[in-house]
Amino acid sequence: MRPIHITNSLSQKKELLQPLEKGKVSLYICGVTVYDHCHIGHARAYVAFDTIKRVLTHFGYNVNHVQNFTDIDDKIINRANETNTPWKTLTETFIGSYFEDMDALGVIRANQYPLATAFIPQMIALIQDLIDKNIAYVGSDSNVYFSIDNCPNYGKLSHRNLDDQESGARVNVVSAKKNPMDFVLWKPAKPDEPAWDSPWGSGRPGWHTECAVMVHDVMGHTIDIHGGGEDLKFPHHENEIAQAECCSNNALANIWMHNGFVQIDSEKMSKSTGNFFTIKDVLQEVEGETLRFFLQKVHYRSPIHFSKEGIQEAGQALERLYNTLRNVPMNQQIPKNQIPEFNALEEAFLTALADDFNISGALGHLFDMSRLINTHQAGSERLFNLGQILGLFTKPIQSTVSIPKNVTQMAQDRQSARAAKDFAKSDELRDQILASGFQIKDTPDGFKLTPS
RNA sequence: GGCGGCAUGGCCAAGUGGUUAAGGCAGAGGUUUGCAAAACCUUUAUCCUCAGUUCGACUCUGAGUGCCGCCUCCA
Secondary structure (H helix, E strand, C coil), rough: EEEEEEEEEECCEECCCCCCCCCCEEEECCCCCCCCCEEHHHHHHHHHHHHHHHHHCCCCEEEEECCCCEECCCHHHHHHHCCCCHHHHHHCCCCCHHHHHHHCCCCCCCECCCHHHHHHHHHHHHHEEEEEEEEECCCCCCEECHHHHHHCCCCHHHHHCHHHHCCCCHCCCCCCCCCCEEEEEEECCCCCCCEEEECCEEEEEEECCHHHHHHHHHHHCEEEEEEEHHHHHEEEEHHHHHHHHHCCCCEEEEEEEECCEECCCCCEECCCCCCEEEEEHHCCCCCCHHHHHHHCCCCCCCCCEHHHHHHHHHHHHHHHHHHHHHHCCCCCCCCHHHHHHHHHHHEEEEEEEECCCCCCHHHHHHHHHHHHHHHCCCCHHHHHHHHHHHCCCCCCCCCCCCHHHEEEEEEEEHHHHHCCHHHHHHHHHHHHHHHHHEEEEECCCEEEEEEE
């Protein structure tokens, strides 16, 4: 097991990962609210944490990854009404859509995907516990609220002083709240809305309650890492911490990790502003692995500027690595004097990853290795193995497309023409081969046909 | 207004208190090749501004400027 340093949002510092249980890492990632297809911002988050999980696994940690689906909330109810779809059908549809997208991106499945609606009794128990401890109260509007004034460390994750928050920034200052920052734990249902019975009447849970409950129920009272998008830090994660820690006095998570945003034209990609592309949109144009590589290239905490050009560039870069794998057969003997070079690059690659998952640094070494392999025509398997850690090289290295006889014939005719120095005919044949959907490349060992 | 982050060559993007400031994409030149493709070699920066700390800062501190995010649902 290699020591790993991770930037902890809680301390705002890089810390050594010290799992509660040796060799195991419990990782909870905030999942999506399933009322629509996922956009590139979601892809960024889940590709980032997938990479993190793969690296941890490679370094010898046994990762227990749990990720929720929020399958009940206002947006789901609204969308169900708008589209005249039963809400349960809606959520099932978009859970399916999520998995399609993640499979295309090469994201490994979590160990568990708990649904919010499967944890209603546990949420009710948590809320009741908070009421009993005088940390939650029933407002005059029948909502159950969490009272942040009774939570001493409120704000510790997002590092904000509540008095300094811009008052006008909050929409709907509800008079039923004791403090405007109090948040809803339980919400009474309107007629025809999905609802569950509770001590406070028929209703549904507030948004922040599920994660705390699931972590406790599925994983234990404290976990090693809790992750999600930068935007979840406040209020979502702050509120999770408040509930969980006020009740149990145990830390909800030791390390909090947050990924940066995808931006379009230097603005956050977001559904509310409408400037987003769905994953499915982009996959119409490029392969999943190209999109994955584009999202991976940048450190997980930095913003990514989304653009067609950027994706194309990532595709070119990835192609460079694939070319090496295609051109140099695996398991060729590496010259003895080059072995230290290979080892040094491999070590540098791993060292970078162990330092807060510095993938950009690691990729630099990967490209260096690619050049080394091309130069010495050996060592392809080392590149391949390192790429596997990042979830790359899922495409077949050798084409599995069978080459039609007539194309092979044309290629052979071209060889004859070249031998006879009839280059006009040779070029003509190459054009014909290209028109048939194949590309011909000359190598010292003869021609090579690949699908174009 | 409060809090947080960022500012490195045409574009993307690592990194270090002091040797030649990674890597990718694009461009230029070259080698190889009849050509093409791939590959290889060469080539493009003093790191936003100002002040300070230091023998020495791009790397630390302060101020400034610009951009982004959160404070409202959000990966």
